Amino acid sequence: MMEFDHLIKENGPVRGVKVEGEKAEVDLSSDIDMNCSPIVREVLMELMLKQIPEIGIRLDNVSYMDSSGLATLVEALQKVKKYNGRLVLYNPQKRVQSVFEIAKLNQIFDIRKT
Amino acid sequence: VSELTIIAPSESVNICVVRCAVETYACRHGFSREEADQIGLAVNEAMANVIKHGYGGECDQRIHVTFSLIDSSSGAAKGLKVVIRDFGRQVDPECIRSRNLDDVRPGGLGVHLIRSVMDEVGYRQHDEGGMELTMIKYPTMA
Numbered sequence: 227m228m229e230f231d232h233l234i235k236e237n238g239p240v241r242g243v244k245v246e247g248e249k250a251e252v253d254l255s256s257d258i259d260m261n262c263s264p265i266v267r268e269v270l271m272e273l274m275l276k277q278i279p280e281i282g283i284r285l286d287n288v289s290y291m292d293s294s295g296l297a298t299l300v301e302a303l304q305k306v307k308k309y310n311g312r313l314v315l316y317n318p319q320k321r322v323q324s325v326f327e328i329a330k331l332n333q334i335f336d337i338r339k340t
Numbered sequence: 341v342s343e344l345t346i347i348a349p350s351e352s353v354n355i356c357v358v359r360c361a362v363e364t365y366a367c368r369h370g371f372s373r374e375e376a377d378q379i380g381l382a383v384n385e386a387m388a389n390v391i392k393h394g395y396g397g398e399c400d401q402r403i404h405v406t407f408s409l410i411d412s413s414s415g416a417a418k419g420l421k422v423v424i425r426d427f428g429r430q431v432d433p434e435c436i437r438s439r440n441l442d443d444v445r446p447g448g449l450g451v452h453l454i455r456s457v458m459d460e461v462g463y464r465q466h467d468e469g470g471m472e473l474t475m476i477k478y479p480t481m482a
Contacts, residue, residue, distance in 0.1 A: 260352040260388045290356075292384045293453055297446035304445075321377055328456045329449050330441045 230269060239266050241287065248279045255287035258295030267298045274305040281306060285318040291325050303335065316340055342369070343408040350391050350401040350426075358405050359384045365407050366420055371479050378457035379420060379477050385450035386424045386473050394428030394471060401428060410476065419459070419478040427470035433463035 230243040239262035241253040250273050258266055273281055283299070285291075299315070306313040314336045318326065326332040346361060348354040359380040366376035387403055395401045404425040409418045438452035455461050460476040 257356055259384065260355060260391070292381065292388065293447075293449040294388065296449055300444060301446040324374075324377075325381065325453070328453055331444075334444055 230272065238262070239288075240269050243269060243273075245273075245276075245278065249282070250278045250280070251282045251284065253284045253287070257290040257292075258288055258298070259290065259292045260294045263294040263298045266295070267301070270298065270302040271305075274302065274309075277309045277311065279311045281311065281313045282316055283313070284316045285322055286316070288322055289319060291322045293329070296325065296329055296331060299335070300331065312336070314338055343406060345404060345406040348387070348403045348405060349399060350395045350403055351399040352388070352391060355384050355387045355391075358387060362405070362407055362422060366477075369409055369418065369420065371420065371477075375477065375479060379422065379475075382454045382458050382475055382477075383422055383424070385453050386422075386475070389450050390424065390426040390428065390471075393431070394426045396429070401426070419476045422475045424473040424475075425466065425470065426472075430465045430469065430471060433465065436463050 230240075234240050234242060237256065239254055239256050239258055241255045243253070244251045252269060252273070254266060256262065270281075281302070303313050316338055317340060318337060323332070323337070326335065326337070344365060346358050348358050362383045363376040363380040366379050367373065371379070383405065387405070390403050391397065406423045406425075408421050410421045411418065436451055438455050439448045441452065454475065458475040458477050460474070462474045464472050466472045
């Protein structure tokens with residue numbers, strides 16, 4: 227989608243953003259750490275502003291996530307819940323899944339395999 | 341002989357460089373991939389905290405990260421010790437605590453992650469200024 231093109235950079239954390247009707251899909255990659263989380267946050271906050279009812283975040287290609295990445299996703303989840311939307315995380319790699327488990331956020335997020 | 345020190349400028353882009361180095365060091369010294377990932381996560385979180393809280397986001401400061409092998413109390417296994425030294429703002433070590441995870445909110449998870457994945461964690465105010473964090477992890481399969 228054109229309005230997010232400026233945030234999609236080669237080797238950056240956001241590989242793509244698709245918005246179709248009431249659904250959005252954000253495809254993330256690489257490391258979501260202190261360095262990259264602000265870019266992810268910017269994309270998610272734009273989607274939240276549009277109050278898109280269902281937001282899916284693909285984590286298939288995310289090899290690493292730290293607490294700044296977790297914080298970005300928690301903030302997004304809270305904002306989506308405020309307008310009664312839904313946020314789903316898809317296919318976290320084992321290493322990323324374990325960070326969610328250590329922070330006990332696997333009980334908070336809707337995490338699915340496709 | 342096995343001690344290794346990296347002096348990193350306090351920019352977030354350097355965190356992954358040091359993280360990858362400590363993970364490689366851990367794997368080379370008998371830690372499993374999963375354990376090495378955990379040590380890397382702890383180093384990542386500790387450096388991020390130094391940059392954010394110790395240096396208030398200033399990128400022209402230094403962070404010294406030293407890895408070494410130590411004997412466990414039983415002497416059965418070699419533990420990996422990581423010391424992270426900064427020269428920033430000093431805080432009371434008693435105030436550096438994990439937060440309650442039932443309070444779901446962004447931020448404040450770094451110390452929890454560090455304490456969850458490492459076997460020993462100790463903060464101290466350095467006599468010459470700044471803080472020093474010492475973290476130790478022992479391999480599960482000795």
